[in-house]
Amino acid sequence: MNTETGEGTTNAFRLGIEHRTIDYVPISERRGKVINQGPFWFLGNFNFVTTAIGFIGPGMGLSFGYTALSGTLGILFGTIFMAFHASQGPDLGLPQMIQSRAQFGYRGVIIPLIGTLFTFAGFNVVDTVLLSQGLHNLFGWEISAVALILAVIAITIAIYGHDWLHLVFRILFWISLPLYLILTVAIATGGVSGKPPAHSGFNWIAFAAEFAAGASFNITYAPYVSDYTRYLPHGKSRTGLVLSVYLGASLSAIWLIILGAWLSTYLGVQDGLVATNLAGNMVFPHLGTILVLVSIGALAATMGLNAYSGMLTLVTGADAFVKLKPSKGVRVVGILVLMVIWLAISLNVTAKAINALYDSLSIMLYLLVPWTAVNLMDYFFVRRGHYAIRDLFEPNGIYGAWSWRGIVAYFVGFAASVPFFDLAGFYEGPVAKALGGVDISWAPGLLVSGLVYYSVARSLDLARERPAINASVLSLGSL
Template sequence: MSTANEARPGGVIETRSIDHVPASERHGKPWHQGPFWFTGNFVLVTMVSGFLGPAVGLSLGYTCLAIVLGVGFGTFFMAFHANQGPTMGLPQMIQSRAQFGSRGAIVPFAATVFVYVGFIVFDLVLATQALQTVLPGGPWFWYPFLMLVAVVLAVIGHDLLHWVQRWLTPVLLVFFGVFTVYAALHLGSTPTVAKTGWTLTGFLIMFSVSAGYQISYSVYVSDYSRYLPADTPARGVITWTYLGAGASAIWLMCLGALLGTHLEAPDAVASLVTVGNDVFSGFGTLLVLISVPALLSICAVNSYGAMLTSASAVDGFTPVRPGVRVRITGIAIVAVLSVAIALALPADYLGSFNNFVLLMLYFLIPWTAVNLADFYLVRRGHYAITELFNPNGMYGRWAWRGLTAYAVGLLAMIPFVSLSFYVGPVAEALGGVDIAFLVGLVVGSGLYYLLTRGLDLGEEAVRIEESNHELAELVSQGLAAPATTEHLGVEQ
């Protein structure tokens, strides 16, 4: 990890929020994305997702196959968003202004904040359950206390979060490695608790949940790659992000599927304690306690991302002065909201988890389709950074092309949706099979690409060059970083 002075000239606390990261503050290596996202995904909430396969009638083998394919598919989008960080030096959702406009971006922003807060809530609940295995105290104590720890991590910011994630990785590898080997050897020889096998509906549900879980990280993945040097090779950022996030998701989801196949009424904390204590007395309890720092770390990551997204949304309507005060205020608001929702959750909250993941998938698929199509197919990574902060600039307040593609993509998915409380007519005709995400991807990206065929990219290129000169002028005043056309382009 680089020193605080390298990344944050003003002190220990990160000063950047929704603003552009100057070249003088860029640091880090592409491989740092690997452990960051490995640990970011190595949380009990990920394991809970694996319980779904046996619950919908899939055997362990078919569940794991659906997980591998779903994670492999969903992580693809996440990893390619990661390359936007070093290329543009901006938080993930600020980039959406190029497709949706400074105010129009409020549409995907709203869905994104919902994702952040939802995951914080589930993480708080599971961390509390883990601590209650050895410590007294109920939710009214633990939720605010744990959230306060996450807030401190988020306020200090980017470098500390990277450092925590990096050092947690080997710890999680060792302890969960021992547990996984033991569980595979001993549970594998016990009978299953329910009749499982193959169902197309169950397989696609497990695939969709796995993919949606990974795609949910797309909304803030470049928040943690934006400090990398602008000339960082795209291949390295994409590969390390993909390997880190994909490996931990497949591991924990398949572990969850193993526990769900062989244990009655599997529960994330209780299952680890029960099976882990068979390894040796106290090992299961130690395992869940080791899970708590990872849960708190990802709570901090989600709080940090929610702050950036919320500040971006507000800035679209009234100027926000980036800085420490904005960061602390935004993180505090997110923390209070998350604790309040967690305290209001019913005891059977996990029953709503799968619906939550699928809803995330539905709302985020059209956004990722539009965003990636613009970055890789339309503008090919070339953007006028200063114009993203200019509501009267070339990207405008309400960008009709992106908004139209998002809305049509979202509406096109509705007939294919399959939830516990609503099944679309096409999904019902297919026996409950949910292919909504494929429809949203094709319609969202395809329509956006067609609508942008009339864009005058030559004129935009002139404005990009002017923007580069503006950034150079700002940096000469000590206010921003220089950015060249080469640095703003996607590596070919």
């Protein structure tokens, strides 16, 4: 069976379980097309969880127009950082967090790994809660049964791995696209009737909250990207790849956030599945049900994405202290461990789904912003894409076990953002309080972490790394 997998030259589609985990992908295994990255990341955001981001502004009194504008600006901003990680995959042939050993050290990488693992597990918790509660409200389905079925589907896709993820995402992309087009055109042409809200307009706090939710939504994808571009052939255009990822991830998110803002504003619905079902059935009978089922499929596949990258993060962390031999068994165990964690949390969540979503996105943003600033600063401005890949797998290699520069930059950036935190009911920083509850912690987190790392990295003797880089290139060339 021959097909394209979505990432580099055409090659045989792998029916079995992917055999690679955190190890280097040899040039001979690179395949697919850069242009297919767009639909892949488009589908990753094309489900009702993204629609729920559009509920935040109207829920705080923001008008439909201002919610659409704020959400769009947030997505456009946050996706910049996510998309630029894409070029690291084909350049290095490595999962995202293995490459971070260059900034934090072979064992020091455990610090950002905590944040990334929280992100992968957190998204699956939020997805499970939103979907199981939504289906319970809509059809009366048992919450625990839905959660279990979702988990089984997600881990099955994740266990089979990279090729299957790309195939499933591509199929769901072409199924979802025309259905959401029908709904959107119907809304735009008056085919879905709604009632204008009694009170809505502009307020700064709601506008900033919607922007922050949009920005964090795609910034939290940053640790994923290289995992799904590492099978691309080396030497692919950075510009084309970054643009493909950027457009895919941003266009679908903007589309559904605006759709969610309209549904919340004019239908007054605050549940993504209920809103999708209601609006779809207004267009013609059973369209809403079909849209719900398609959205469930897209979300289950995205949960598989989270489980796959979460497994890579978990294995990277374990390998930092106990040397692991990459194998199918390691992959399966890692995915099963993650499933147990997110299921246990999901079945014990009692907060409202929207609150769980917003709080989780905020926490993920806090943890990931300093890492993405350090990683991108090192890759594009310090080492400029030149790494000794072989040394990333050695605790005594040129990057060391603990790299103080990345660790210091991470914690200084995180500390600088704490006064800007706003977690309703948990903590409100003094700056956030002075701004009326507006959380702009991402700004000092990005700026401070990036600048601190660039400053301390000036003492690096990059010339001393060159022999190790050359030796690594020769060694990998033999593979």
